[in-house]
Amino acid sequence: MNPYFLVVDDSVTMRRIVTNSLKTLGFNNYIEAQDGKDALEKLRDNSEINFVITDWNMPVLSGLELTKAIRGNPNTEHIPILMVTTRGVKEDIIQALHARVSNYVVKPFTPQILKEKIEAIMATT
16 A cells, blocks of 8 residues: 555644654655545545544544544545544543544654554554
């Protein structure tokens, strides 16, 4: 699998951190979205996207709502979703897993942690 990432976060700085980490790891195919609504539009318009990295806390449409929308659409339900968030309490992680995120990273993170999570997801898809 040659991943084409959709990086979703309302923080420009956080999107830059994620995309810089991806570049460091050798992943150069990505586009960005500023919230879940923007992400759904980009998913609809770009069939190359095959991996979503999303924040949870965003205006308009949260990462959890985005995950549910992706999983509820037969055209996108197969796309791996990595949730990257500050929400690290057990209840939040369980809620995200029930929404069927593929994996979960708590901020702050290192490129190495991101790499391990991406590789773990890719190994199972």
